[in-house]
Amino acid sequence: MVAGVADRWRWTIVVAIPVALAVVLGWRGGLSDRPDVVIAAADPFTLDPQKMSWQQELRLGRALFETLVRPDPDSAMPVPGAAESWDVSPDGRTWTFHLRPDARWSDGSQVTSGDFRDAWMRLMLPDMAADYSAFALEVDGAQAFFEWRSKALSEYAAAIESGERSPSGEAATALWEKTREQFDERVGLSCPDDLTLVVRLRRPIQYWLDLAGFATMSPVHRPSLAAALSINPTTGAVEVDPRWTKPGRLVSNGPFMLTAWEYQRRVRLEPNPQYWDRDRVLPRSVETRSYEDNNTAVLAFESGAIDWIADVTVDYRADMAAEVRAGHRTNLHVLPAFGTDYFQFNCRERLPDGRANPFVDPRVRRAFAMAVDKRILVENITRMHERVADSLTPEGSIPGYEPPPGLASDPAAAKALLAEAGWVDRDGDGVVQDAAGDPFPTVDILFSTSSTRYGAMALALRDMWRDALGVQVEVLGKDTKFFRDDLKRGQFLVARGGWFGDYGDPATFLELLRTGDGNNDRKYSSPRFDALLEAAAVEIDPIRRLDILRQAEALVVQDDLPLLPICRFVNVFMYDPSELEGISVHPRNEQDLARIAPRRPGSADASRGLGGAAP
């Protein structure tokens, strides 16, 4: 019996210790109350406004910070933000912004023009590595400053590497002071007083307000940034202590302030009591939660734990979309987005492995484009019934711009065009050959296996091209890293691609095809296209300018076809319009978290947020 008692004790210990440990380790304060609005969205990579790049970050950036102007969610047109008014010079290059005297940081201090100047300077520093530096580089002298700083940094690092100079804080600080002087001297940003910001652009930009209102152009609270800033004595680069974006340290000037951020778990926002327009902030608390498995997010939505899934990606979403079209479901919203899904042709003379590239001939690219029936792709393959696209720029999303019609599907004409390019089936084996009798090389359709969407599309394209053109086609799925590597090296004939626009102008899409652009993976290079973009860049008359851009787009979607537009992307949201209001259904997807809130009984605006069904 003694042994029995001891045994029992031993079992109690075996059971009790891990439970106690688990409790101590796992729960040091959980999620307390249910926030007003819970959004399922990916965790942000960063909350440093100048470093943001992803949808979920930019959305939070807009909630935490306020730019000079901000886009109206329903029209995407700029409305006054931190600036109450602005003037523009007749040459369209000098913009003077007048800041609101009552604009405040969440610590109560005044938002000043210097806060904008210093924030934008951060975008112009190569050592900040901002993804969205391009907008700030439109300021006069910014490009030259960026290049000066790059050169100075690499010289500094080289001197230390060669042993010419030893790493020292003083030398690094001196370089930083020099950099500030250079910035004041070269860059067209000035602050005549605390409430006036004068911006001199390098060229007239009609859509400048769109750029100035982009979330990365937010101001920065200078005292808290200064406290986190250090200069690396070995590289001379400025580095920011990453902890400065954490709750309690991040000072913001937007409708919200950050009250919690737990890695890959949740971000919590609460109204900023110092915000000048605090009355327009509807929810008392907003939380974004990270659900890695989208199916779990859908189940959590159905259980009432989530109010809005900002991106529904589950495999069965096409079935839910069909239920919406049949009128059996009202909480899924398939909305056209400001982006185009496409496949792209390699335009290099040869592949990296030395093979000749038949797609260097625009007629071959046109033939491949015309052989595709895009309707089948969106109705039977993706089954999301996206809007079929024959142009790069989405229709109806940029005021005053209607994209060119593009090429219609015509398999017979495609076959003839391929023959005109010299590819004819000369020996009757069903495969086309060139004049020397060499068959058309096997076309591998390269795609990333990160989503099932592109594998299915590639298979359908393979069949269409085989049947219509008599070429050998195979599909080639690769893991994302390998896919991107092949893309950058140009090791492909046909590859999947896609692009979302950043601002309300066709240039946001067309720049993608400019010679030398960092995102021109196809290495398409047309002097005529580049010249049209140049001409549009200096054109002051808005109507003429859009006309030039339309010519440029026509050139690429009707004649040269460096890429084959398939369809418009869609934003797929899940929310119950009778429960939640304020979500914008505009393609630009400029969401304003300040107006998204539970619908209260007798709400004045019943139509707002009532998203449409599939396009």
Added chain:
Amino acid sequence: MTALILRRLAVAPVLVLTIMTIAFALTWLVPGSPLDDEGRAPPPEVAAAMQRQYRLDDPLVFYGQYLSRATGIAWLAGQADRPFDLGPSLRHPDWTVNEIIASGLPISAALGLLAIEMALVLGLTVGVLGALRPRGAIDLLGQAVTVIGISVPSFVTGAALLVLLAAKLHWFPVGGWGSWRDAVLPAFALSLPFAAYIARLVRFGLIEQMASDHVRTAMAKGLSRRQAATRHGLRNAFLPVLSYLGPATAAAMTGSFVVEKVFAVPGLGRHFVNAVLAKDITMILGIVLVYSSILVAMNLVVDVLYAAVDPRIRST
């Protein structure tokens, strides 16, 4: 036994360093850079500055600096302001690897321990019940369930539990991590394969023990079959379970990725897999360091426990 522990402790760092070096070499060979993401391509000047800042231009320099910071050598030499600095995450620049491990490890550890706990309770119950009446109805049912438990992957059981108990019956919340109720389903899903394995170990061990002389003597003295089993048979039948518990605990604490993903638990397993996909070298190395340390430590703990339970091992 002290000698055994000392010897194992001396080998442990070498073992961990070897694992980390292999992990580093494999990661480095994967194409792409942690600094480029799916989005816009940075200008070449920016890419160069980033490469310099993180020392990604030279694997030996990078790994050397990493190790000296991670081990605290740089701190001892006065080159760093804190020891055991695993650096910033290259993909999540707002977080240091130390912060991420500090947030994810307790969650994964709690989940793993709870799962092992449940596995023990479930496994012992099913195993003992089965062994009391081999080939009886309860035993056959138990055997069938354990085969399913071992062979069905946890993303299936996890999703099924989620749909049934959380989404349909609303007994538990659907995913997340905040209250104890959030932990029940993921811990249960994670525990099933372990429970099944333990049940089988206990059943076979106990059936064998029930036929042994000392158990039969106990029953001859008047103990019921159940009393004899729990008081005399189980003690020996539990030994194989004990040796299994070490690697099982390590596996439950480090291998919960799928369950964490399905139940939206912000644990280390999820962070690890995402780090590998993004080639976030500092994150990968940091988590490999933690995981290999847990594995080595758990094996050591089991050896010590084994010695404590079985006196024959103590002398060797």
